[in-house]
Amino acid sequence: MYKAVLIFCLIMALASAVFYILLGVGVMHAGNLTGEDIPTFYYVIPVGYALMGAALFFRKRWIIITDLVLVVFTLLVFYSRYAAQPDVMWSVPGLATKIAQLLMGIGLVYLLVNFKKNARAK
DSSP, X not given: OHHHHHHHHHHHHHHHHHHXXXXXXXXXXXXXXXXXXXXXXXXXXXXXXXXXXXXXXGOOHHHHHHHHHHHHHHHHHHXXXXXXXXXXXXXXXXXXXXXXXXXXXXXXHHHHHTHHHHHHHO
């Protein structure tokens, strides 16, 4: 089960990265955010998510904790920054990235809780 959750977290990280790429290149739009309104980090975030997902396979506790902190931070920043803009919050890229990140966060909590049990099973 542990390995399946690792793969699930990787898939969620890559799904989130794909939606950020689509948002960054203008294929999808999040409400009133358009080309010049989209911060440069929307082009850097997909690389970070891909690396986060891949790094999980090193099976280090500190990597899981770091990934979880980054996912929670991303969710909090999104909801605090765009809380007053429902057109961004309820847009396809807004929902798709946040659902993938939330599911990844749940998977990361599972990995963290079951880390010692998995380490003993090796």
